[in-house]
Amino acid sequence: MASNTPLLEIDRVSKRFGPVQALDRVDFEVHSGEVVGLVGDNGAGKSTLVKAIAGIHQPDGGAMRFEGAEVSISRPQDATTLGIATVYQDLALCDNLDVVANLFLGREEIAPGPGEVSRQLDETRMEHRTGELLGSLSVTIPSLRSEVGTLSGGQRQQVAVARSLLGEPKVVLLDEPTAALGVAQTAQVLELIRRLRERGLGIVMISHNLADVFEVADRIVVLRLGRNVGSFEAETTTEEHVVSAITGAGAGAEEGGEAA
């Protein structure tokens, strides 16, 4: 299903925090219309990898290619400009602002005409676009003008995901999108991820929950202690294989990873 050139390709990227080798020559790629599950135990380097791609951490070595061209991502803005959007585990929403303001945070629209002189925000247009975007994603929020702090966890997560789409990204990184959500809310978020895939986005989903990963992922990449230890096609592998790669139990898992 995936095209030949990966949307995003990580080539032997390393990152060290003091004595800790968080990432050790990690390879990784995601194609258009593909959901890649990034799994691993605590401290495996999943979040570090995502933060390196998102421009939060600067890698010590290795290369990143976006649509085949070598790129350097040193600030969050660089990633955004390329078309890489990140949804963080802690959501990074402003509880004191409403849904519209959060969706457009950092990319507010200015009203045309006299508004351009007085730098007036185009609230009407932003609210209209918010309604359209959330509607197209079948996300239901009581009121677009309610403060994000008053929403449920699932609604907040959906707002956070929807926000990442406003910049028309090509790759979306999701850090634990289903953590701390109930069953129904998890189903909503996974459904939202499928809709992103239908739009042709490349999606990287970090998760501890293998059930959720198997639910939506096309490919599963396993990190352990900062290294690649396996890459599995979700259709042809089993949870046992992935688990043994995560825990490092048995050489079979490693070979399975190599083969895939």
Added chain:
Amino acid sequence: MSASAGDAAPAVAEGQVASTRAETLRRFVQGDLASLRVVVGLAVIWLIFQTQNDRFLSAENLTNLMLQITAVGLISIGVVYVLLLGEIDLSVGAVSGLAAAVMAVLNVKHGWSPYLAIAAAVLVGTAIGLLQGALFSRFGVPSFVVTLAGLLAWQGALLQVLGSTGSINITDPKITGLANTFYSDAVGWVVAALVVGAYAAFALVGHRRRVAAGLTGEGLAGVGIRIGLVAIVAIAVVAVLNADRGLPLALLILLAFVVGMEYVVKRTRFGRHIYAVGGNAEAARRAGIPINRVRVAAFAICSTMAAIGGIMAASRLLAVNQNSGGSDLLLLAIAGPVIAGTSLFGGRGSVWTALLGALVIGSISNGMDLLALSSAVKFMVTGGVLLIAVIVDAIARQQRQAAGRI
């Protein structure tokens, strides 16, 4: 204003209209509509003082009240910007005194034109704010400490600038006119008409745009009610002021700054970023907002407004002395917005709270003066009011947190 009424059709759940009234009640209690609560409180304060002394609500005394709150109100406008970040600026009193002294020395001793002297004083404020903001944001020194150091340093600078005389009388009519000019009745009515007209145009254009974009809102009736309220307040204020000396220039200046700075904070990208940094600085940073630049700008605005307030205070006093900007000015300038609903925790509040808070504190002070109460009582009462306001703010925050995450 009406943040409650913004449901866009595709994403709206059923049954929202019915819950609007309960939502309004909740917001009143939990403090999102703190302004309304303060207006009620202000009415109570006025009633109490009026029953104790029937000169309190006389045109003359209300005009005096307006003149008394101008300087502290202007300073509070800047304080709101820093409070919205969740920070504090303890140097505003000292900066207002220093700026006034710079203006007075340049004008009186060095013969500068009043305009240049005022501009120089304002620029001194801006420069101080840039410095304090940069120290705070670049080095991560808590704003409390940076501005506490500033409080001492700028008070020292005030003494230095004033030199051995210790007091400078201001006689330039351009400067003294700022606080002592009153307009004729006709001008007052024209201003009232302009204010109401401009507000109506703004509200109606906004409503038309919402309807054109297919967004539901409060409806034309709601817009009409808001315009009507503004008209009633404008007419009442001008009628009272005209019954005494007329519309004071000082009040016009204060209102112009309140409206302008409220516009900046509520309607512009920069203002939105201030709320975002105050609400969740890390989220703002990840959204690509240059949070340090936003912080420095807010501190610069704060000190600039402090300087403008200091100039106004000097104009009213007709002099600058070693006590300028001292005493309780700093505390009142910070207490005002907090009493009127700007949160000390950042991210919540508006520039209107500067005006409302100054009115509340000014009314209490003015009323107690009329009753000839001692400063001892005045300080204790004002302190009590501030404490109650801060407790209400903290309770509102706890309730929001309890209700927030489900």
